[in-house]
Every structure is written in structure tokens, then in C-alpha cells.
Amino acid sequence: MSDKSNNYAEYSQFHFYIADYCVFVAMLLLSTGTGIYFGYIRKNVKPVKPTINLETNKHKEPDFGSKAMNEYLLGSRRLKVFPVAMSLIASYISGVTMLGVPSEIYNYGTQYWLIMVSIVLMAVVVSKVYLPVFTTLNVGSSYEYLELRFSSSVRSIASFMFVMDEIFFLPIILYVPAIAFNQVTGVNIYVISGVICVVCVIYTLIGGIKAVVHTDAWQTLVMFIALVVVVILGTIAAGGPGPVFKHASEGGRIIFFNITPSLYERQSFWAVLIGGFFYWTAFNSVNQTMVQRYMSLPSLKKGQQSIIIFTLGVVLFLSVCCFAGLLVFDFYRNCDPLNAGLISLI
Structure with a gap:
């Protein structure tokens, strides 16, 4: 135990150096620059041909009041599959995932790793059941569908x-990643x-969905590469x-088939x-956050492709976190x- 304590004391001395601060600042500047690029330099509001026959569809193609707004919210439905897929991953993977999943495995074992099966099943259902409905109706949001199906009141409540x-x-x-940043820099949690x-507000406000998607894409790659290296x-x-x-295994952390039906069990096969x-x-x-990205793609096929890449990426990312x-x-x-x-919990 003393050796481990000494090792802990040694590792606890790690903190940010100049190179680390440079990387962090560069990421902030690049994120802001992405918003400026898509907001001012690469403006593009050319209309895009719909991939469905709107003459047979009672619901008109939404333009959110103007072509410019349609470009801002959906990128005129002309975004590429890979950036959107990376953005879908970023919509779920965060600092909480990178800190929380390893903590879950460390404390309670690998039962949570089975979530990969659930994710694959989810991808099949979303791509074959939900996504075709949204693309056929050509809606811009899930709440727009609720208004078509029920009423504007239902849409407002859901929104x-x-x-x-x-x-x-x-x-x-x-807050969670801010705590980690505070531990290695000493910067106040609320400041960071x-x-x-x-x-985030700047690049989203200026660049719209295009800036968000492309910023998510490279940030996801940076997070994944850093995690893999570690x-x-x-x-x-x-x-x-x-x-x-x-x-x-000796420590009782390899658990995949805890089939107890108890509702008091933290993680079980069924849960x-x-x-x-x-x-x-x-x-x-x-x-x-997901539907808007699906609908920024030009067709159902592209949307399904993005879900496939998203699923593979999330399964790989979470598996690395579990390990x-x-x-x-x-x-x-x-x-x-x-x-x-x-250490302490408080």
C-alpha cells in the first residue's frame, strides 16, 4: 500500500505546462474560427433540391422563414455524412462519459460494457423506423412532426x-470536466x-449548424486520439x-451475465x-440534438449511413473508456x- 501511495503522490504532481495550455487555447481559437469561417467566409444559401416528391406530400419543405434561416439551422440539407456522424457522436460523448464510464467500470465491474449490444439494436430501430418518417415528411425537427400528428399545443409543450x-x-x-481541468491547472471552475x-455560444451563433457539426467532428477526433494514446x-x-x-478478474470486476431480476441491483444483464x-x-x-443533424443530410440513405458510422464510433469510444x-x-x-x-468525494 505504501508503494501505491508513493506512486499516487508522484502522479498527483502532474499539472498543465506551457505546451498543454497552448493546445487548450488553440482548441478554443479553432472552435471560434470555425464559427467565423462558416458564418462570414463560406456563406452558402443556394437552394437544394428535395430528395422526395413534395407534390405528393401535403407537408411543404420547411424553410424556417427564409433560405438564410434554412441554411443556418439545417445547412440547406447538404452536409456530408462523416462530419455529421462525428457530430452525432459528440452529441452523446462528453467529458462526463470519459470520466464517468471508467469510474463505473473501476467501481462496479464490466456489466455496463454490455451496453454495446443495446446501442447496435438502437441503431437498427432508429434507421428503419424513426428516420424514414422524418425524411418522408421532410420535417426540420421532431417537434414539427408532433404538430403535424397532434397539434401546435403538443409541439409547444414538448419543445x-x-x-x-x-x-x-x-x-x-x-461542470464535470471543469473539475478535472481545475485539478491540473488551479483555474476556478466557474471561470473555465x-x-x-x-x-460555444460564439461559434454556434455565428456559424449555425455547419459550424457546430464541423467543430464537433474535429473535437471528437481529438478526444478519441487522446483517449487512445492514454x-x-x-x-x-x-x-x-x-x-x-x-x-x-481476480478483483471481481469482470461481470457480463449478472442475470438477477432484482430492481435494487445497480447493473444487471436485463437493466x-x-x-x-x-x-x-x-x-x-x-x-x-440528433434529429436536427439527421435532417441536415440530403437523403434517407445518407442519414442511415451516418447512423452506421455513429454506432461504430460510439461502440469503439465507449469500449476504450471501459478498458x-x-x-x-x-x-x-x-x-x-x-x-x-x-482523495475525497467532496
């Missing part, structure tokens, strides 16, 4: 609920959260994947498979920093 959900959800997305908010270095330090899985499927389907089928959790367990298996009093 209000979505806004409230984002108001309560987004601060968590900002405010800076990130301002940058996992590779950690695996090498642990002596390879063999010892990692061996120690995890992850069934609950995970309905959660992922609900989020990816009708949540506006990272096993690496953390391997390092601290003989001296849990929380139980040893080296």
Missing part, C-alpha cells in the same frame, strides 16, 4: 420540456465553465492487456440490455485512493 431538460443537463456536462460557454500508454505500463484482465436499449433509442430517435476503467483498477487494485483517504 418547452426539451428546453428545460437542456437547461438542467448542460451545466452538468460543463464560463469561458467554454462563451466560446490507454495505449497505460496498457504498456501494466504489462499488456493480459495482466489487466487477469487482475480485473443494461433492456433499459439501455430504451434509453438510447429515446435519445437518438426523437431528441432534437480505461480496467486500467485504473489495475493501477489501484492494492490501494484504493478513496479508501486510503488520499
Whole structure:
């Protein structure tokens, strides 16, 4: 335990240096620059031919009041598959995922890893059931569909609920990685959260959906590359994947078929498979952050292709995060920093 404590003390001295700050500032500037590029330099409001026969469709192609607004919100439905797929990944993967999933695996084992099956099933349902409806009706949002199907009141209520959900959800997305940033820089949590908010608002406000999609795309690639590098270095330090899985098994962390029906179990085969499927389907089928990206593509086929890439990307990303959790367990298996009093929950 003393050796592990010494190792912890050694690693706890790590903090940002000049190169790290340069990379961080460069990402903020590049994000802002992406918004400026698509907002002022590469403006394009040329109309796009619809991929469905609107003469047989009672619902007109939405232009949100003007061609410029249609360009701003949907990119005139001419975005490319790969950037949109990367943006879909970014809509779900965040700092919370990169910190939370390894923590889940470290503390409770690999049962959550089974969520990959639920994600694949979700992709089939969304691409074959939900997406064809949206593309056939040519709606710009899931709430527009609710108005067509029910009434404007239902649309307003659903829109209000979505806004409230984002108001309560987004601060968590900002706060968790801000804590990690604070630990390695000493910068006040609220200051860094405010800076990130301002940058996001600027490039979104100026560049619209195109800026958001392309910023999401390269940010996702940067996050994934960084995570993979950390996992590779950690695996090498642990002596390879063999010892990692061996120690995890000895520590009771390799769990895939906990089939208990108890509702009090944190993770079980049924909870992850069934609950995970309905959660992922609900989020990816009708949540506006996803639907808007689907509808920025020119056709149903392109939308389905983006879902395939999104699914493969998320499965790979989450799998790397899960393995990272096993690496953390391997390092601290003989001296849990929380139980040893080296860290605290508050």
C-alpha cells in the first residue's frame, strides 16, 4: 500500500505546462474560427433540391422563414455524412462519459460494457423506423412532426420540456470536466465553465449548424486520439492487456451475465440490455440534438449511413473508456485512493 501511495503522490504532481495550455487555447481559437469561417467566409444559401416528391406530400419543405434561416439551422440539407456522424457522436460523448464510464467500470465491474449490444439494436430501430418518417415528411425537427400528428399545443409543450431538460443537463456536462481541468491547472471552475460557454455560444451563433457539426467532428477526433494514446500508454505500463484482465478478474470486476431480476441491483444483464436499449433509442430517435443533424443530410440513405458510422464510433469510444476503467483498477487494485483517504468525494 505504501508503494501505491508513493506512486499516487508522484502522479498527483502532474499539472498543465506551457505546451498543454497552448493546445487548450488553440482548441478554443479553432472552435471560434470555425464559427467565423462558416458564418462570414463560406456563406452558402443556394437552394437544394428535395430528395422526395413534395407534390405528393401535403407537408411543404420547411424553410424556417427564409433560405438564410434554412441554411443556418439545417445547412440547406447538404452536409456530408462523416462530419455529421462525428457530430452525432459528440452529441452523446462528453467529458462526463470519459470520466464517468471508467469510474463505473473501476467501481462496479464490466456489466455496463454490455451496453454495446443495446446501442447496435438502437441503431437498427432508429434507421428503419424513426428516420424514414422524418425524411418522408421532410420535417426540420421532431417537434414539427408532433404538430403535424397532434397539434401546435403538443409541439409547444414538448419543445418547452426539451428546453428545460437542456437547461438542467448542460451545466452538468460543463461542470464535470471543469473539475478535472481545475485539478491540473488551479483555474476556478466557474471561470473555465464560463469561458467554454462563451466560446460555444460564439461559434454556434455565428456559424449555425455547419459550424457546430464541423467543430464537433474535429473535437471528437481529438478526444478519441487522446483517449487512445492514454490507454495505449497505460496498457504498456501494466504489462499488456493480459495482466489487466487477469487482475480485473481476480478483483471481481469482470461481470457480463449478472442475470438477477432484482430492481435494487445497480447493473444487471436485463437493466443494461433492456433499459439501455430504451434509453438510447429515446435519445437518438426523437431528441432534437440528433434529429436536427439527421435532417441536415440530403437523403434517407445518407442519414442511415451516418447512423452506421455513429454506432461504430460510439461502440469503439465507449469500449476504450471501459478498458480505461480496467486500467485504473489495475493501477489501484492494492490501494484504493478513496479508501486510503488520499482523495475525497467532496
